[in-house]
Amino acid sequence: MRQELDDLLCQLYPEIFRDRHKDKYETSMCWGFCCDDGWFDIIDSLCATITAQVKAGKMPPVVASQVKEKIGTLRFRILGGNDETHRLIELARQKSEVTCEECGRPVERRIIEAGSILCSACSDK
Template sequence: MKRVYELVGAPGHCEEASFTWDAWMHVNGIAHAQDVTEDLWRRFQGDSGKTRFSDLEGGDMDARYDNLLCGRYPMIFRDRHASMQCTAMCWGLACGNGWFPLIDTLCAEIQRHVDAAQAPAVVAVQVKEKFGALRFYTTGGG
């Protein structure tokens, strides 16, 4: 069964959600996470005043968003049009348009870290939605 969620309304706090998130982090060995709720809230808020995260299901990202990400983060997506022998990025971003703000935020943070640490470039090798979750595979970095 595929689940698609639509969040409507202002960000808030829920004890059950915090407990679940903390448990998930513990089980998966995650020591630190950055809350990007406010950033996503500002990016998604539209004319209606509702925040909508409803375009998260399958399909490939539209060319306009694909091109925007490649333009903003040319080092991360430098292999976007390379051959399939080199990268899975040759098939594009295999996720819906609703993932754009999260990928944009992720890439901005990756690039900020690489620049600040003078680390080797991080290069995306595959970006896809699978089982309702975003998968972002890379090489390089520090």
């Protein structure tokens, strides 16, 4: 993910990404967001919902320990949260399955290249 989008997520959700710059022995977030820009909106929406739920007292605080692509889907690993948090993360993972990791457009058919899910236009580049 581009640095400016990385910075924006950390600025918008400082509690969720409070470990972003910790040592690699403490968190995998030290490596940053290990996915392309196309999933920014999915991550942003997930974090906004989690933040609202935490502020409303409906779930315990959540800290991201890793955000990455794996086998063509978003992986969002956390510390804290509850069953609802994991349900929201699963919904985000499912959305990533049909969203181009590079540009964010809907994917008509799953094209996985080098681990990334791409739409036809990005795959043809």
